[in-house]
């Protein structure tokens with residue numbers, strides 16, 4: 001399977017990269033090439049930044065709400081009309097299993113677009129703050145929301161369409177101009193945004209897409225260039241910190257969605273204990289999800305039972321993953337050979353620190369030539385081990401026993417991260433009390449879905465700064481100006 005070569009989209013034009021440079025996009029299922037992709041250089045990025053700046057400063061994009069709405073509706077409709085192509089990219093480029101494709105990879109983000117438009121319609125662009133006497137005289141005060149400016153969007157490879165929808169649609173609607181720099185491993189699912197914008201005839205410079213094989217150079221240019229007002233980044237905490245450092249000299253506005261090590265707390269009275277425990281299997285999308293529940297916390301009194309449930313569930317999982325065409329499957333390969341080696345390194349560290357494997361532990365060789373790691377689970381884990389502290393971003397789960405509710409809260413919060421979590425109990429009041437004490441930006445109670453288009457999503461602690469989705473997700477791309485008129 002080879003997809004057509006993709007291009008850059010800069011200043012309203014689809015074009016090849018400087019010097020015609022391209023690189024190979026590889027399928028995680030097979031390790032074989034699936035497309036050639038434009039390999040954007042810093043010179044290409046320079047042109048994109050200049051175009052986005054011009055479009056913001058010299059056109060009516062930032063003030064013409066009806067034009068923005070009209071074009072974003074067209075873009076959304078085109079994305080939806082290309083659902084099959086996007087699903088093929090999610091499968092072949094991102095390595096998503098079929099059960100995941102129409103959920104978080106493609107179906108869910110496409111269904112979010114219309115809801116984002118509804119939120120846009122509810123933005124209060126001007127608000128009267130009334131008259132107030134000051135030391136000079138009376139002032140009539142108004143708050144005005146304005147677009148934040150030129151936005152550099154830097155995305156990861158795990159759910160690229162979902163993240164691009166969550167950033168680009170609100171940024172454009174807010175009146176910003178945008179430069180998308182996708183992860184090198186998932187260029188096609190972003191390049192299509194340029195193709196569709198070109199078909200629609202977006203004003204030059206309003207949206208630009210620069211794919212690049214180098215993970216750092218073009219992204220870092222966005223972060224350091226004074227013409228870029230804001231960086232909207234989703235990715236690892238390490239790169240988030242580097243962006244903060246590199247953005248400091250220009251005091252870049254930063255929106256950072258980073259990693260997680262979220263806890264699933266199953267209390268002893270959980271109504272369906274086995275089902276709740278099985279949610280601690282880190283198998284969906286091979287664990288490549290920021291809000292994946294990667295630390296399973298169970299009461300000491302039911303620990304042995306939970307381990308037995310997991311042993312049985314993993315033993316029966318062998319044929320339920322790793323087939324790219326099987327509907328309903330949730331787990332495929334990891335994105336790259338590099339990521340597979342990283343995950344195997346974590347598995348070795350778990351073993352070296354004394355944790356015991358009850359499932360997996362190796363690269364899977366029976367699923368084909370791609371980047372497969374066996375569904376893996378560790379017991380005899382303590383919360384100070386590296387496998388309990390660091391984000392593995394692979395199909396590796398851990399279980400940790402707790403004494404009582406206080407101990408569960410303590411372990412869950414004993415993490416540098418603070419992204420998400422889940423509490424399961426027959427006693428809703430008790431579960432809610434615990435949920436309110438977990439230091440994370442989102443948390444589910446009794447299987448509630450804390451990720452939704454109208455709910456702000458973002459981390460506490462080292463899981464990030466700012467919120468995506470919901471009205472809060474629009475606020476990231478808006479500035480608030482206070483105007484006071486003497487009356």
Ligand code: NAD
Pocket residue numbers: 154155156157158159181182183184214215216218219220223234235236237239240242243257258259260289290391393419459463464
């Ligand atoms: P990554 O941090 O390696 O890369 C993310 C993006 O940053 C890529 O486009 C990469 O090319 C770019 N980049 C790398 N170095 C850069 C630099 N110095 N300056 C500017 N850009 C740079 O992340 P990844 O491996 O692609 O994705 C996995 C990570 O993303 C995980 O840590 C995961 O938790 C996180 N993630 C977070 C969320 C969330 O909403 N919190 C969602 C999805 C993924």
